[in-house]
Every structure is written in C-alpha cells, then in structure tokens.
Amino acid sequence: MEDFNAAQEELLDKYKKGICTPQEKAAVENWYNQQSEMTSDDLDEPDYDQTRKEIWTALQSRRIKALNENKDKSVIGLKRHYLSIAASLLIVVAAGLFFLMYKRQEQPLKTSEQASIARPGGNKAYLTLSNGKRIVLNDTLSGTLAVHAGVKITKTANGQIACEVIPGKAGDPLKYNTLEAPKGGQYQITLVDGTKIWLNAASVLRYPSQFAGKERKVELTGEAYFEVAKSKTKSFVVVSKQQEVQVLGTHFNINAYEDEAGIKTTLVEGSVKITASSSSQKREAAMELDDVILKPGQQSTVKDNRINIKEVDTEEAIAWKNGYFTFENDNLEMIMRKLERWYDVEVTYTGRISNKVKVMGSISRNTELPELLKMLESTDKFKFKTEGRRITVML
DSSP, rough: OOOHHHHHHHHHHHHHHHHHOOOHHHHHHHHHHHHGGGGGGTTSSHHHHHHHHHHHHHHHHHHHHHHHHHHSSSSHHHHHHHHHHHHHHHHHHHHHHHHHHHHHHHHOOOOHHHHHHHOOOEOOOEEOOTTTTTSTTTTTTTTTEEEEETEEEETTSSEEEEEETTOOOOOEEEEEEEEOTTTTTEEEOOTSSSEEEEEEEEEEEEEEEOOOTTTTEEEEEEEEEEEOOOSSHHHHEEOOEEEEEEEOOOOEEEEEEETTTEEEEEESSOOOEEESSSSSHHHTTTTSSSSSETTTEEEEEEEETEEEEEOOOOHHHHHTTEEEEEEEEEEEEHHHHHHOOOOHHHEEEEEOOOOTEEEEEEETTTTHHHHHHHHHHHTSSOEHHHHTTTTEOOO
C-alpha cells in the first residue's frame, strides 16, 4: 500500500497545509488522537490487521527512501525529515482507519439488493402523447415537457402536470394522450379546462389534448379523484369499463380496478349521474336502473350491470389521495390488493383464505412495508413471509 488512496493523500496534504475544512480536520485529528487508545480488541476484524501491516510496510519503504535521498544531509536534518514522514504517515493511518471504519458503519446495500426491497410508492408516472412520444415524469425536471396538438404541457415545481391551450391553436384536431401511474406510483394532472385529477397506483387516464363539442370526455382504468371545473355548456364524462359518470362540476372518486368487485363512485360534493354501460334490453330484463343521481356522501357500486347505492364516509374513499391507507372492515384480500399496488409487490397465499376476518384502521402510505405487515400480524390472524418483492400470506 505504498501508493495510498487518493482521497487519503489529498486529505493529508490539505491537513499539512492547514486548509482542511473543520469537518475534515476533526475527522483526521479525532482518529489520530484515538490511535493511542485503540487495541486489537477494538478493531479485531481481518481488514484492520491487513491494513496495519500494509501501512507499516509503507512506513518502512518511505523511511528507506528518505534515508537514500538525504544521506548527505546532517543527522539532525535527517531525523527531522524522518520524524516528519513518520508523523505524516501516522495521520494517514488515522485517516485510513477513519475511512475503513466509516465504510463499515455505513455498509450500503448493493444495487441489486436495493431494487429487491419494496418501498412505499411516490410521484411517478408515464405520459404518452398521441404522436407516440413517451415521457418519464418522475425523472423529468420542472418546466415545459412538450408542445403538442396546440397544447403546452408543463411540469410544475410541486411535481404536477399542467396543460394549457396555446392561443390561436384551438382548432387543432382532437388528439388523445395517456397518463399512466404504474404500481408504486401516483400523479396529479390539470387538464386544459382546469379540471384536476389525482391518479392512484396501477391506473391509466386517457384524455384529449383539447375538448371539442358538447362533452369533456376522459377514460379511466384504475382509481382517480376528480375536481371537475364547472362549465354550463360542456358536461364532463368519465368512461370506465362498466359505467359512465356525467357531471357539470363537482368532486368525486372512482375506483374502477378490474380486480375489484364492481366499480365504486363516491361523491364528495355536487351531484353526478351514474349510468351502467350495458344494453337497455339487459337492464330491463334484470329490472335494473338505467341511471341514478348521487348525493354528497353516497357511493354507487356497479356490478353485473346493476347499480347499488349506500351512504359512506367519503374520507375513507379518498384516504389514498390524502396519503393514507384506511381499512373499513376490509378483508385480507382487499388489504393485500392495496399493498400490491402501492408497494409494487407480488402476493401469494398458502392455506385457506377466510374473508370473515375484518380489519379497521388507518395508517400513512409512507409507512415501510415491514412495519405495516408487523401491525397486521399483531392481530394474530395473519402471518407473512417476505422474500424480496414477494409476500407470502400464511394462513
């Protein structure tokens, strides 16, 4: 180890010149002072013994080199030169041990290990324009993302997408863009009419760059919360697989995940009209409602072309938008579907699943997954085994 680590050499040189920062000076002097107090018991790891031998070899080598270079100098000068080298190397020993111990204390995970650990989701999504251009939003800096179909698309400083019609470009052909929040993601967008939409994990919103005609129509797969800008002339329509929701200006949440039992629409304020998207003949045969009008605090569920309505706590329905998981008599499968989407994990089951066990409670969506699973295990009803991004529920 005659050629010391470049960072150590630089630190030593700065220390000798007196130009260290307070933090660098403290690091060197702290380890220098602790040298006399350290014993082999303090640092009994193999790396330390090897480092000590290498530093001692370097010390001897440099001493011999110094003797050869200074053989014509006076004994006093030689001693001073040697003592200067020895003192410098002792500081390098201290600095070397500092770097060694600091590295051991941190011990960062390998990239592959980090990738396999499930973390809480965050603001990330993909925006695909009608011309095929795909923009990764979580890696994009704020500012203008694209100018397309007469609309300027920007990312604001607080991480949202805003769409604005360029003056004089309102006559551009109708083109559709797609905003996709993957598992472990969520995103907010403001459309050209001022409507704000929060998109939950594993959800897709298809929307026109500009609204033409008498309707403002968008398509949703997954879950989203809408704050629709009011318009007296253009109704706002959200199309999902089994229903259409029509409004003039209001706040509501739609849960239209394909793996859930029915599509749920929860009204926070205003009014909406729910229409089951099946043929009128089927609706009449099953004695189903053509459409219903929801009032604030009501939730409709569309399943098998039927519409059911009930009173609900709207806070529970939009808890995800406010950063919480809220379990309202949820069974295990309902809970695990939420965790799959937000933490981007795969869930498997061993044993017989019972939906009789219900869970109530609320917890931040920023909670680390192991902590959340531990809380569920405290009910003594569930046991979990985690391997990377796979969770096995043992029943």
